[in-house]
Amino acid sequence: MASPSDFLLYDTPLPAPNPRRVHIFLREKGIAIPSHRLNLQKVQQKTPEHFKRNILGQVPVLRLPNGAHISETVPICEYLESQFSDAKYPKLFGATPYANAIIHQWIRRIEQRITMHVGQVWINSHPATKVVSDRMGMKRFADFGEESKARYLQQLKWLDKVFRTKAATTASGEVYVADLDPQEASTKVESIGFSTADIVLLCQVDFGTAIGLPIPAELTALHSWHSLVSKRPSVAVENGGAMKLMPRL
């Protein structure tokens, strides 16, 4: 069995939301993997050497002990879960195939409904990305960016409603993403608890906050979930600093 030090994570010190997913995941698992940081300002991710590790010239990338590479944050995390699967490591992709499917179901929903809109704001109407768009010759659609803000906030509202509904029937009032689906009383379904779906949502809404789209104060059920997850040691250790370099809207 490989040990954590046999792996290498090509990473970036910038507070981008996607690498942060992997950092939180690793802290939750208690695995310390050596990292090699690429400087994105110096475009170190677009060298011929790095394109051999990641065909798109992106980070993060996980180098395996045999020299192969895996990219994209969720597959990196799930691969590591398969390699560090003793009882001492918490399961963040579910303990059963059902839980695993539901976690992936929610990750896709978050990516389609949350990540997408906030991403469109970021690339179309955020002043901080203008210089990059200009350099790459990428057209910006300011009106679509503005609409994406409204759609993002609409999705947060929907999530708040879903968290509120579930919290009302949960004794502790503490609800995690993978347990949000409605269940008929007659169906005995295992509770899944904290999972990678929470990490993905947390990184996304914190990115939203960092670029000037905080969770509105009245969405109290969503705020409750956010506080619950943010006080976990894997997140609290960041001391609120993970996203502080981001430019606001």
Place this chain on the structure above:
Amino acid sequence: MASPSDFLLYDTPLPAPNPRRVHIFLREKGIAIPSHRLNLQKVQQKTPEHFKRNILGQVPVLRLPNGAHISETVPICEYLESQFSDAKYPKLFGATPYANAIIHQWIRRIEQRITMHVGQVWINSHPATKVVSDRMGMKRFADFGEESKARYLQQLKWLDKVFRTKAATTASGEVYVADLDPQEASTKVESIGFSTADIVLLCQVDFGTAIGLPIPAELTALHSWHSLVSKRPSVAVENGGAMKLMPRL
């Protein structure tokens, strides 16, 4: 162990690209699951009854023998792979954790680089969706839709280049999506072969073709992959009919 007939797939007879993924997957596995078709024109997916199965009122949804439900096509397929895992069933999510991670890596890339652009064309500038946008009060951004066409075609070009590069170093010339990453000669990496990543890409580019954005003729390496996958019995059985109801651009 549950048998296929213990499951129920809430489905739609429309040629939408996402349910088609599940249909091809099931034929590849050789699993016949009973289905209950909802009529989307009659908005049968937005009934209180269906919202209990899928919190977003979407199809497809897989009902499990215990009455629980799983949504989103990739998690549905992967759950079924876990339930029908005897040697007689082909593995479409990889035979190892590495292969599984690479398949998911490519699925995310396809969703972010292919699905997203063709989806933006569909909802912003395709005449067939105008009536739905109007009914739902959703603003359309025609210029962004036009730009998404160009971006979609740019991504197909990129894919063509990637397929071409890999085919040049593959004895048979037959390349599947999950084998597209560059590998250093010194690294011994298993070949993955046909997988769910091919199914996802196929459904996406066929949807593109159906709405008037076919793969340009000069992208011959991408066409080779498309022919290779389209002649599989699981796809050929559709007799080109799966997408024929789609309105063209």
